[in-house]
Amino acid sequence: MRIGDLAGKTGVAVRSLRYYEEQGLLTSVRGCGGQRQYDESAVERVDLIQLLYSAGLSSKAIRGLLPCVVSKASTPESRTALAAERERIDGQIADLVRARDKLDEIILFSGSPESGCTWVETAQV
Amino acid sequence: MRIGDLAGKTGVAVRSLRYYEEQGLLTSVRGCGGQRQYDESAVERVDLIQLLYSAGLSSKAIRGLLPCVVSKASTPESRTALAAERERIDGQIADLVRARDKLDEIILFSGSPESGCTWVETAQV
DNA sequence: ATTGCAGCTCACATCTGTGTCAGGTTTTAG
DNA sequence: CTAAAACCTGACACAGATGTGAGCTGCAAT
Numbered sequence: 001m002r003i004g005d006l007a008g009k010t011g012v013a014v015r016s017l018r019y020y021e022e023q024g025l026l027t028s029v030r031g032c033g034g035q036r037q038y039d040e041s042a043v044e045r046v047d048l049i050q051l052l053y054s055a056g057l058s059s060k061a062i063r064g065l066l067p068c069v070v071s072k073a074s075t076p077e078s079r080t081a082l083a084a085e086r087e088r089i090d091g092q093i094a095d096l097v098r099a100r101d102k103l104d105e106i107i108l109f110s111g112s113p114e115s116g117c118t119w120v121e122t123a124q125v
Numbered sequence: 126m127r128i129g130d131l132a133g134k135t136g137v138a139v140r141s142l143r144y145y146e147e148q149g150l151l152t153s154v155r156g157c158g159g160q161r162q163y164d165e166s167a168v169e170r171v172d173l174i175q176l177l178y179s180a181g182l183s184s185k186a187i188r189g190l191l192p193c194v195v196s197k198a199s200t201p202e203s204r205t206a207l208a209a210e211r212e213r214i215d216g217q218i219a220d221l222v223r224a225r226d227k228l229d230e231i232i233l234f235s236g237s238p239e240s241g242c243t244w245v246e247t248a249q250v
Numbered sequence: 251a252t253t254g255c256a257g258c259t260c261a262c263a264t265c266t267g268t269g270t271c272a273g274g275t276t277t278t279a280g
Numbered sequence: 281c282t283a284a285a286a287c288c289t290g291a292c293a294c295a296g297a298t299g300t301g302a303g304c305t306g307c308a309a310t
Binding site for chain 2: 048051052054055056057065068069072073074075078079082083085086089090092093095096097098099100102103104106107109110111117118119
Binding site: 139143159161 | 255256257258259
């Protein structure tokens, strides 16, 4: 599979795939003409990378965790890092829930005119 | 209250407070010597800003929502924006939960030697 | 009055994942 | 064989919140 195919299958830009490789998150085999070749497992790998990116992990953090997943290697350091990231994500979720609750509060308030809130027709910029 | 006091009370850097003002999120009254003066309500305001920042809202988004909160003004646009941000946060929470579940899966696997996973002593860089 | 800390503005640096352009090579279709 | 499409490297740009430094002014205590 060439890079464009992988990009198509994962929905990730070609540029990003090259960047992942540069960051050591993704490997490829180079064919005779120097073009990257990927096997099917790369799709799963890219999906995982995206998953972790979407959770706010940096490429460096992902790089640190990948050996656990891929080569199934577990070191004391990697276990610590995994736990730390898990905690961070938990905290992040808590932040988001608090923010969502706050927004809900505001929405409730601003959605009911009887709350005493001022309804106007146009945006106040 | 001067800017340093506000920074102290909120745990936000002085630089950031000036930035918030630049972005129209925070206002101050200038004393005779051009120094910013804040009243007590500024603390609450900065806390709110931080809450929204931590939920991933941009300063522009926050700027758009603040009138709803502060001057209690509700426009069709602001109600739409509020709902949109709420949805975005919901999606972000879902992403995080998925990532956390994935990490849990990995942690479970890498934490139990009988899983067939390789335990090594040093990090594989 | 002097010293020293706090504040002011302006401006440039940082970090990260991506976009984008240039200039060149490989692969593929016709 | 040729043209188009895909790929390659390298490099620069961006956005956004914050860090940092220079050079100057205000304020408080001695």
